[in-house]
Amino acid sequence: MRRIIALGNAQLAEHGPEQLSVREIARGLGMVSSAVYRYVVNRDELLTLLLVDAFDDLADAVEAAIAEVSAADPAERFTRLAHAVRSWAIVNPARWALLYGTPVRGYAAPAEMTTGPGTRVLTRLLEVVAEVDGAPAGPELGATLAAALERGAHELGTEVSAWTALRATALWSGLVGVVNGELTEQYGAQFAPVAEELFAAQVEVLRGVLGPERGC
Template sequence: MAQTPRERARVQTMADITRIGRDHLAVHGAAGLSLRAVARDLGVVSSAVYRYVASRDDLLTLLVVDGYNALGDAVDAALEAVPGGDHAERFRTLGRAVRVWGLAEPARYALLFGSPVPGYAAPAEQTTEPGTRVVGRLVEIIQSAFGAGALQPLPAGSSTPALAGDLAAIRAEVQLSMPDEVLARGVLVWAALFGAVNFEVFGQYGPGTFSDPAALFECHLDALAAMVGLR
């Protein structure tokens, strides 16, 4: 069904608010976001903006969802160029796409994976689905490799009844067949991948420590691929 002129205007206004919010995020950071400032740059009185975004927290949620989807789109686009059966290269491609996006969008990356914004709690019903797009693709790669017999055998790791129950719940929820040792290492790969990107985006290595951070990241990807058994 075609949109009415009013619906098209609303969609365009929301897009403009999101764009201006991204610009303000890059300049002022999440803690410095202001709906009044967004309204000023939008060219309307502040009361008009509240018809679209009710509060600063709603603006943050809008930007969080926008950021997660932008990152997910970047990963999806990168993976389109890699054959489905090349699991190790698909993993490396996913990791590279996350790094490239994070370095290109440090303010948006910080909103998603940096320090929590004081007083703000992201609403799960709006952010969980976009926020799990990338880890969903990672799980898809590992599960596909396991199903194809393309993972090296892994030793069983240490566990407890509580951990085994948690892993079983994840396996059932996402409909996975990989065993505990693969799933547990997959969680570590997820955490370590974003940890490596965080260190670079947030300058945690220190200035000048690595003259070729891209090469260092490739070493990390090789180690992480081996950790989960990707051949």
């Protein structure tokens, strides 16, 4: 299975998700097609394997980065999380695009297999936001939205307020957006030489969403 995933990731990088082929996986393994179908039956199942692998690999990188920082410093933990996400995306642009780029036509990810791995990073981010003391009150939320935010956090195993969940979703959306902006060169060629500096500045702006840092 590890070899199948490695070959699938190589195909993904070279041809994109639309051109994934189980037959090509079989050739790479030196198997006849009927043999490889015992492990992965079609393109959709291969896509699911690659999604889960990428989600877990990204989350492992994030968790290793934030583990180095005390929970008493949530701003730095967010900074480490953000830079870990960018670093992983730069090394794995095709896998990042599979996770957060254009959806693959005709493919629906099975929630029972992808939701857990796919929400690991957001769960860590929720925990970081919840570590901030004294965050100022945000906009008044309607009861339906507030309940949805709290329920979503609960489903991720984190009991936080609607306002905390809202800040976490805003941070995550912002982070995915700035990484996508860099990878797809949306900012223009003039920013390529200062891409790392630009990202660091964007993270500083996003840190403001966390709330006041401890001791401030």
